[in-house]
Amino acid sequence: MRVLGINALFHDPAAALVLDGRVVAAAEEERFSRRKHGKRPVPFSAWELPEHSARWCLEQAGVTPSDLDAVAYSYDPQLALPAAELGLHDPWDHLRQEYARRAPEFLAEALPGLDADKVRFVPHHVAHAASAGQASPYPDCAVLVLDGRGECGSHLAGRYANRELTVLGTQRLPDSLGLFYEDLTEHLGFLRSSDEFKVMALASYGRPCLVDRLREYVRPDGRGGFRARPVPWPSLVPPRAPGSPWTQEHADAAASAQACLEEVLLGLVRWLHDRTGDEVLALAGGVALNCVANTRLHREGPFRRIWVQPAAGDAGTALGAALHVANAKEAVEAMPTAALGRGWSDAELRAWLERAAVPYEEPEDIAESVAEELAADGIVAWFQGRSEYGPRALGHRSLLAHPGHAGNLERLNAVKGREEFRPVAPMVLAERAADLFDGPLPSPYMLFVHDVADEWRERIPAVVHVDGTARIQTVDRADEPLVARLIDGFERRTGLPVVVNTSLNTAGRPMVDDPRDALECFGSAPVDLLALGPFAVRRREVFA
Numbered sequence: 380m381r382v383l384g385i386n387a388l389f390h391d392p393a394a395a396l397v398l399d400g401r402v403v404a405a406a407e408e409e410r411f412s413r414r415k416h417g418k419r420p421v422p423f424s425a426w427e428l429p430e431h432s433a434r435w436c437l438e439q440a441g442v443t444p445s446d447l448d449a450v451a452y453s454y455d456p457q458l459a460l461p462a463a464e465l466g467l468h469d470p471w472d473h474l475r476q477e478y479a480r481r482a483p484e485f486l487a488e489a490l491p492g493l494d495a496d497k498v499r500f501v502p503h504h505v506a507h508a509a510s511a512g513q514a515s516p517y518p519d520c521a522v523l524v525l526d527g528r529g530e531c532g533s534h535l536a537g538r539y540a541n542r543e544l545t546v547l548g549t550q551r552l553p554d555s556l557g558l559f560y561e562d563l564t565e566h567l568g569f570l571r572s573s574d575e576f577k578v579m580a581l582a583s584y585g586r587p588c589l590v591d592r593l594r595e596y597v598r599p600d601g602r603g604g605f606r607a608r609p610v611p612w613p614s615l616v617p618p619r620a621p622g623s624p625w626t627q628e629h630a631d632a633a634a635s636a637q638a639c640l641e642e643v644l645l646g647l648v649r650w651l652h653d654r655t656g657d658e659v660l661a662l663a664g665g666v667a668l669n670c671v672a673n674t675r676l677h678r679e680g681p682f683r684r685i686w687v688q689p690a691a692g693d694a695g696t697a698l699g700a701a702l703h704v705a706n707a708k709e710a711v712e713a714m715p716t717a718a719l720g721r722g723w724s725d726a727e728l729r730a731w732l733e734r735a736a737v738p739y740e741e742p743e744d745i746a747e748s749v750a751e752e753l754a755a756d757g758i759v760a761w762f763q764g765r766s767e768y769g770p771r772a773l774g775h776r777s778l779l780a781h782p783g784h785a786g787n788l789e790r791l792n793a794v795k796g797r798e799e800f801r802p803v804a805p806m807v808l809a810e811r812a813a814d815l816f817d818g819p820l821p822s823p824y825m826l827f828v829h830d831v832a833d834e835w836r837e838r839i840p841a842v843v844h845v846d847g848t849a850r851i852q853t854v855d856r857a858d859e860p861l862v863a864r865l866i867d868g869f870e871r872r873t874g875l876p877v878v879v880n881t882s883l884n885t886a887g888r889p890m891v892d893d894p895r896d897a898l899e900c901f902g903s904a905p906v907d908l909l910a911l912g913p914f915a916v917r918r919r920e921v922f923a
Contacts, residue, residue, distance in 0.1 A: 380397070380398075380399060380400070380448050380449075380705050380708045380709050381396075381397075381398055381399075381442055381446055381447050381448045381449075382396070382397045382398075382447070382448060382449045382450070382451055382701045382704050382705045383395070383396055383433060383436060383437065383447055383449075383450045383451070383701065384396070384397070384405075384450075384451045384453065384506075384696075384697035384698055384699070384700040384701030384702075384704075385428065385429060385433065385450060385451065385452050385453065385482075385486065385697055385700065386429070386453045386506075386693050386694060386695075386696045386697040386700070387425070387427065387428050387429060387452070387453075387454075387482070388425050388453075388454045388475060388478070388479055388503075389420040389425075389527075389528075389572075389693055390416050390417065390418060390419065390420035390572055390573075390692075390693055391407060391408075391409070391416050391417055391692050391693040391694040392407070392408040392409075392417040392418065392427065392428065392429035392432070392694075393405065393406065393407040393408060393417075393429055393432055393690070393693075393694035393695075393696075393697040393698075393768075394406060394408075394429045394432040394433035394435075394436045394697050395436065395697040395698035395700075395701050395719075395768075396436040396437065396439070396440055396442070396701065397698075397701040397702055397705045397711065398440055398442070399709070400705060400706075400709050400710050400711040400712050401711075401712050401715075402514070402698065402701075402702070402712070402714045402715065402719065403436075403439065403440050403719075404435070404436040404439045404440060404719055404720075405436070405690070405697065405698050405714075405719040405720070405768040406432040406435060406436065406719065406720040406721065406766070406768065407429075407432060407690075407694045407720075407768070407889075408429035408430075408431060408432045409889040410432070410720065410721070410766060410889055410890065410892035410893075411431035411432055411435070411892070412431060413888065413889055413896070414889070415573070415887055415888060415889050416572070416573055416889075417429065419572075420572045421471075422469070422471040422472055422473075422474040422475040422478075423471065423474065425474065425475040425478040425479065426478045426485060428482075428485055428486065428489050429697070430489045430490075433489070433490060434490070435721065437490075439721075443492055444490035444491065444492040444493035445492035445493065445494070447493060447497060448497065448708075449497050449498075449499050449704050449705075450486055450490075450493065450497055450498045450499065451499050451501050451506075451700035451701045451703065451704040452479075452482050452483075452486070452498055452499065452500050452501065452700065453501050453503055453506035453693075453696035453697060453699065453700040454479050454482075454500065454501075454502075454503045454506075454529070454530065455500035455501065455502045455503070455530060456476050456479035456480045456500065456530070457500065458502055458530040458531060459476050459479075459530040459531060460530075460531055461473065465531060465551070465552040465553055466552060466553035467528070467552060467553055479500075482498060482500075483495035483496070483498035486498055499700075499704050501696075501699075501700040501703050501704065502529065502530060503529030503530055503696060504524045504526075504529045504532060504534070504535035504549070504664075505535070505544065505546075505699075505703060506696035506697075506699035506700040506703060507524040507526065507529075507535070507663040507664050507691075507695065507696055507699055508522045508524050508535055508537060508539075508544055508663060508699065509544070509698075509699035509700070509702045509703040509706070510663050510688045510690070510691075510695040510696060510698050510699030510702070511524070511661035511662055511663035511667075511686070511687075511688045511691075511699070512537075512538075512539035512542065512544060512661045513539065513542050513699070513702040513703065513706060513711055513713075514688060514698060514699070514702060514713055514714040515659075515661045515686045515688075515713055515714075516686070516713045517539075517659045517661065517684075517686060518539065518540075518541050518542050519538075519539060519540055519541065519657065519659070520538065520539050520657055520659040520660065520661045520686070521536075521537070521538045521539075521651050521652065521655045521657040521659065521660045521661070521682070522535075522536070522537050522538060522539055522544070522660070522661045522662075522663070523535075523536050523647060523648065523651060523660060523661075523662055523663075523664075523667075524536075524662075524663050524664040524667075525556050525557060525644070525647075525664040525665075525666035525667065526555075526557045526664035526665040526666060526692075526693070527555055527557030527558050527561060527572070527665060528552055528555055528557070528558065531551055531552055532549045532550055532551050532552060533550050533552055533554065533555035533556065533557060533558070533607075534548075534549060534550035534555075534556070534604070534605075534647075534664075535548070535549050536548040536549070536603055536647065536650075536651045538651075538654075538655045538657060539661070542706055542710070542711060543706075547603070547651065547654055547655070548603040548604060548650075548651075549604075550604045550605060553608065553609075554604070554605060554606055554607045554608065555607055556597070556605065556607050556640060556643060556644075556666055557664070557665050557666055558607070558609075559596075559597055559607045559609075559610065559636070559640070560575050560578065560636060560640065560666070560669075561575065562609060562610060562612065563578055563610070563612060563632060563633065563636050564577070564578050566612040566613070566616070566618050566619070566632075567581070567618075567619045567625070567629050567632065567633065568618070568619035568620055568621040568622070568623065568625075569621070575665070575668075575669075576668065576669075577798060577801065578633045578636065578637075579633075579637060579669055579670075579671055580798075580800055580801050580802060580844075581625065581629065581630050581633040581800055582630070582633040582634040582636070582637040582671070583634075583671075583844055583845050583846040583848075584627075584630040584633075584634075584800060584845055585627065585629075585630030585631040585632070585633050585634030585635070586630075586631050586634055586635075587631070587634045587635045587637070587638035587639075588631050588634075588635060589615055589616075589631060589632060589635035589636075590635050590638050590639055590642075592615060592635075593610060593635055593636065593639040594639065594642075596608045596609070596610045597610070597639050597640075597643060598639075598642070598643065599642070599643050599646030599647065599650075601646070601650075602650070603647065603650040603651065603654075604647075605643045605646070605647065607643070612632070615632065616628045616629060616631070616632040625800070637669075637671060637672070640666070640669065640672055641671075641672045641675045641676075644666075644672055644675075644676055645675065645676065645679060645680060648660060648676055648680045648681065648682065649680065649681055652680070652681040652682060657682070658682065658683040658684060659682060659683065659684045659685075659686060660676070660680070660682040660684070660685045660686070661685075661686045661687075661688070662685060662686070662687045662688065662691065663687075663688040663691045663695060663699070664691060664692075665691065665692045665693070667687050667688065667691035667826075668687075668691050668692060668770065668826070670825070670826050670827050670828050670850050671828050671848075673685060673687055673819075673826055673827050674818055674819065674827045674828045674829070677818070677819045677827065684819075685819065685827075687824065687826040687827075688769075689717040689767070689768065689769040689771060689773070689824040689826065690717070690768045690769035690770075691769070691826075692769075692770065694768070694769065695768075695769070698714065698768070716858065717767050717768050717769055717771075717773055717823075717824060718764055718765040718766070718767055718768075718773070718775055719765065719767075719768040720765050720766030720767065720768055720892065721765060721766050721892060721893060722764050722765035722766070723893075723894060723912070725912050725913055725914075727894075728894055728911050728912040728913075728914060729914065731894035731895070731898070731911070732911065732914060732916070735898050737898070737916055737921050738916070738917075738920045738921060739911075739914045739915060739916045740914065740915050740917075741913055741914055741915075742913075742915055744864065745861075745910050745912070745913050745914070745915060746861055746862075746864035746865040746868055747864070747865075747868045748908075748910070748915050749761065749779065749865055749868075749908065749910050749915075750865050750866075750867075750868030750869040750871075750872060751868070751872065752907060752908045753779055753780065753781050753869050753878060754781070754869060754872035754873050756780075756781050756784060756787075757907035757908055758778060758779070758780050758790070758791070758794065758905070758906050758907050758908075759778070759779040759780070759906065759907065759908045759909075759910055760777075760778060760883055760891075760897060760900060760901050760904075760906045760908070760909045760910065761774070761775075761776075761777040761778070761779050761883065761910050762775075762776060762883065762891065762894070762897045762909070762910060762911045762912070763775055763861060763862075763910070763912065764861075766890070766892050767890070769824070770882075770890075771824060771825045771826070771852075771882070772880060772881060772882035772883060772890060773823070773824065773825065773852060774806060774852070774854065774859055774862040774880065776882065776883040776884075776890050776891050776892065777880045777881065777882065777883050778791060778794070778795070778879075778880075778881045778882065778883050778906070779865075779878050779879060779880060780803075780841065780878075780879040780881075781841070781873070781875075781878075781879065782805055782839040782840075782841045782842045782875060782877045782878065782879045783838060783839060783840070783841070783873060783875055784840070784841060785840035785841055786841075787803075787841040787879060788802070788803055788840075788841045788842075791803050791841075791879070791881055794885075794904050794905055794906065795881070795884070795885050795886055795904075796885050796886035796887075797886050800845075802842070802843075802844040802849070802850065803841065803842060803879050803880070803881040804825055804842060804849065804850045804851060804852060804879070804880050804881060805839065805842040805849050805851050805852070805877040805878070805879060805880065806851075806852045806854055806862065806866065806877065806878045806879075806880040807851055807852070807853060807854065807866070807876060807877050808853070808854050808856065808863060808866055808867075808876060809821050809823075809853040809854060809855050809856075810856075811876045812829075812851065812853045814832070814876075815831065815832050815835045815839075815876070815877065816829035816830065816831060816832065816849060816851050817829055817830040817832065818830060818851070820853060821853040821855065822851055822852065822853050823852065823853055823854075823855065823858075824852070825850055825851065825852040827850070827851075828844075828848040828849065828850050829848060829849055829850075829851050830847060830848055831843050831847055831848065831849050838875060839875060839877050841879055842877065842879055852880060854866065865878065866878055883897070883900060884900065885900065885903070885904060894911060897909060897911055898911075901916065901918075902921075905918075906918060907919075
């Protein structure tokens, strides 16, 4: 069974390919088009398809459009109702629905040779659920999906038994936790449906003093659902103009919204556990990217283990839709890794360097060379293997730095052009993580926050957020031997078993994906060394 998954309607367009029940490729369109999130989630862009990522997925596997058994589209327009009937102000939503209905024609045009009759519509939240329950290592688990909106709802609760879904509850629009958080994001001067993670970071600087007021609008209903109606934010906190300084009032609003969100999530997972008795909970949907909330669910919720889809936002529905359709015909396997995107051979990387005419070296071990540069407090652009699927840099397209110097947080935020309140993350070997961090382990996808042990806070200050936490990535030696050697080399030189890891990009641009992107980023940002596969490019030599 050859199934291509497509996410296209709202934002984060992406494609994924499942062959004979195995996930072989998945990529987001933004990495090809270089447009952050691929497009804005407005009705006028709903016709745009992830053409580049879809073609790449097929080429990666040597499959043509005519070879496909199905194309799974992660939205079912037959389930949708007019926006006004759902209580939403979206006067052009009918245009979005028309584009969705005509998706088979558009796909056949974009992928010559594809039979439009092979396109299958998959309900949006079912696609999200499959990206968690069918992609996770756990064939039997509860599943919870929360985002802004699907066809008529914003939430799905259910359970997978042998990777087969039973839906136990849904929440109809206009109640939406995702839209609740998006509204505040916009009110605080950030980009809606893009910068919600900034609100989460800002919340650590505030006090949840507005929670009682917010409960009037957002609260669990005790029956597996919730109420989440528009909050009159202007009456609670002054708006912030984009680019202007934030105030304590803004941080307090963020902290209050975060606390209110967590309360509702705890109510939902307790209800779901009462009905399933499962030990494992799988999460997907944009709300599942809130790593602070995920950690509270782990600590206070009833599930023993929580697994979060690394591409939990809409991009992940391309994978979920493909798995859902494939599973109807054959057993599907868990996703093997998040490194499902493009990669290049050493010979191809060398050719890029030769074409760019930059001086480079080929050290005996690039991991040791990078460890030495980091120990000397250099900043390194790290480009290795296949790119990550999802918004987190997981040691394949990363900026690396020394965690022992507090100034490196400000330094990296300046390099990337980011707000000063945003943290950077530590990479640590899985077997060492418990010595430094308290929280859900392992944490390979950087989707939880962990308390930093008191004795380590002063030793690795660059990665400690204002609230004493860090959003860690644990590294398994068997899965990431090159990154493990790098961390080992850095510890031998510094005594610190942690390396700073943040995404290889600058503000407003997608994560670096191909060698050209890496060279452009290296040339435009004050980075000391570019590790492009086994090759090292040093700034002092390029710009001597």
